[in-house]
Amino acid sequence: MSIVNAVKGFYQILKAMAVTLKYFFTKPLTVQYPKEKIRLYPRFRGRHELQRRPDGLELCVGCGLCAAICPARAIYVEAAENTDEARYSATERYAGLYEINYTRCIFCGFCEEACPTGALKLGNEFALARASRGDLVMGKETLLQPATPHAIILED
């Protein structure tokens, strides 16, 4: 029954070509990044951002719960004590050392959920390529900076 098979095959090819042809005439999804901005939903999980209080103090108290929950062991926290001369957070304790290793992070967002003070938010920044591994371990200086992602944020 090879003739039947040949006809069936030809029909399949036509069907597939039809799909191709259809997309040939629709508007392409490809974004000309970075010339164009990427469209993201607001809950897209990108680089972490450490939050501050309105008065500028850090919300993070260095409790290490984010590091404890992290399934990828991407976070390292070492706490330190505030003094009257050098105050970083509102309580006795702050994160003296806070590092996230983006070669490890899987952007699951568990850390944000574990944080008791709301200090940690996964922002929308996704442009995380760096020239060296070392640069992918980001410290407080970077994480405290709100990132301006190269994206258009869609309605939720």
Added chain:
Amino acid sequence: MEVLVNVTIDGQQVSVRAGTTILDAAKQLGIPIPTFCYYAKLVGIGACRMCLVEVEKMRGLQTACTTKVQEGMVVRTNTPEVVQTRQGMLEFLLTNHPLDCPICDKGGECDLQDQVFQFGGTVSRYVEEKRHKAKAKPLGPFVMKDEERCILCRRCIRFLEEWPGDPELDAFERGRNTVVDTFYGRPLTSPFSGNVIDLCPVGALTSIPFRFKARSWELKRTPSICTLCGAGCNLTLDAKANRLLRAVGRENPDVNDEWLCDRGRFGQDYVRSDQRLTSPLIRKDGQLQPATWDEALAFAARRIQDIAQTANPDVVAAVGSARASNEANYLLQKWARAVVGTNNVDFAGRPADGFAPLSSVTAPLRAGVVVLLGVDPLGDAPMVDLWIRRAALTKGTRVVAIGPKRPVVSRYGVWLGCRPGTESAVLAALLHLLARDERVQAPAKADLAGWTKDYAPDRVAEATGVSVQALKQAADFLAAKGSPLVLYGGGADLSPVRDLLALLGGEAGYLAPKPNAWGALLMGVAPDRYPGGASVEDAKARDSFGKQWDARLSPRKGLALADMLAGCREGIVQAMLVVESDLVREHPAAAEALRTLRFLVVVDQFLTATAELADVVLPSAAPSETDGTFLNLAKRLQRAAQATYPPKGVRPAWRVIADLVDAAQGKDKKRGAESHWDYETAAEIWREITRGVPVCRECTYETIGTAGWQPESAAEKVKPVPFAVEYPVAPEGYPLTLAAGQALFPKATPARYSPALAPVLWGDVLLVHPKDAEGRGIKTGDAVRVASARGAVELKARLTDEVVPGCVWACLESVAALLEAPDKATHVKLSRS
């Protein structure tokens, strides 16, 4: 006879001893009852009401921790009423609790967290403003207090009352304003204050040195022992990111129960000191300069070889250490005997012949009277001090302290203050009284009555300055209570001690201040003994070790430490290898002697005063950075386990010695040829040790485990011996006697390098009796000059009646250079400088 009673708890039957609490009975059945104030090692007070249970035929709920079981009692621990009450109790606690968990150092190991999680309700109904109290208020140098977190269980208060007997804490104010505090805001000074940190069920009392260093779940926990004194307390070393951050007590009823002294708890951080040596040093142009390991080892090995070959092996000497592990000490003596070919091995603080270990660190519990013969356990072995206090508080044990400085524990008895060198006379007076006391029954009585007839209390009192009344009181304690425990230090005269034991029974032991004095001795770090104790003159032992080590061993006895040092100046000793021993700060005349050496190699963690004189310094790992075994003051064999890796460029002492041998064999060493010095781990050395040391034969690292191993010791029968008392005569111009000892926080290596202990370290202080100060115009804080025939040092005077008139006291490290011998009191003169 034990009376058993039957109780039913949650439908399960159990028979327990009468007097057992419901809580303990439930524990036997494995039924959990939540508690806060209850602590097995403290007297129950029923303060927190967490443990309420229902008891049939009793009105209201009962506290399980204080209610004793009775025959036929029926207890229920999980009725709705009990469950609801627990929730209520927890809710009450939480109304006043700040919920600081994210910033609280107790978080993760907090009883309140755990119990709210297990037994508590889910939502808080308390919306009002919480009460506010003091936060982060230091109580002394080590303990931080947060009043808001306190749940008023009084564990801290009870511990200080019931164990060290330092009732420094109490609860003040009333109701919800109650706070735990010291009296008049004074700092917490108990030498055992750190234990309240472990005891506090919440984060109200936390450790200052550990503050915010790590969360409990981040810590790598290693069961190990403390090596800062001879007690060898069991502890857990907690590290994060290869940094040793804290030590907490670990249960071992035969050693430290579960407590630690503050030296041991907070002093372990010396390993993190920034003064650690991290690279070998070689002296070039008179200066110690960093070098590579290969360079330093080859240089040291070659120089020692040259010196031994041009003269003879006996010009080389090896000094081990009571601070180093058995493994390091063993390899050191093996190096000296098998590689160099000399028996010149010794260490500072070697127990003299006739000295005995204590039967146990807890020996005070079994004593009627603790006799302190010139020692202060608070400095030498703080845990023994704690057991003396505990024995005094719970068993009425008395303390008779004989010596120049008043120990704290003499508050439980009497202090017979006398100048060093007259202790035997004081003991003789006590024997005189005891031999004539009808309460004492012993065959030796008649002999002793005769021998001591010249030491009637009034005569001894006249010669020593001890009051007759005090002597009589001490003799009365001894006669009434019996079974003395005599603790002595190095240099003690044991004859009168034997007589005392012959009269009253009991035991006597050497209070070894260093963690491994008995171990170093057992490992053969002695000029006349092989590992295990066989004499070097014993041909059979020599053959057997010679075979084991594949070397011809010298049949001549070596030089003891004092002779080595004396020999340095005459060229009898020309090269020396010193392992983890700060001789200059411990041994008189060491400084001058070592300077005259042709070649000195020091292996240590720090550039100690001794290492500063060396030609080659090799950095070694601390006990917490490698494996090793130690023999404590009761000859209990325990393992110090590796908690962290050594800093980069640092090797364990045992490896350094093995590497030194490899460097010496250098190119001759055939590749693949079996060397006796190929040790991969400390355990391999230990296996070799057990082959040569009969008492350890059965022991492996596994059988020693985390609890340690104590060989059976047979009590020996003591025969009374006559003895002579000599009163020391002060030479012209040196009217005072200098006694040297150890402080709780000594400036000795390694405690002196601990950052946490730095604020409390014993300074260069000299204790002077006001009577002696008066004529010399000395006031507290004045700089004074103490001079002996050997030299002079400048110290800060502190006037106190803790020392006897005519005697000044300082820490050994400050005055080692002045002494005649390390254990010998020395005549000095004192002046303002």
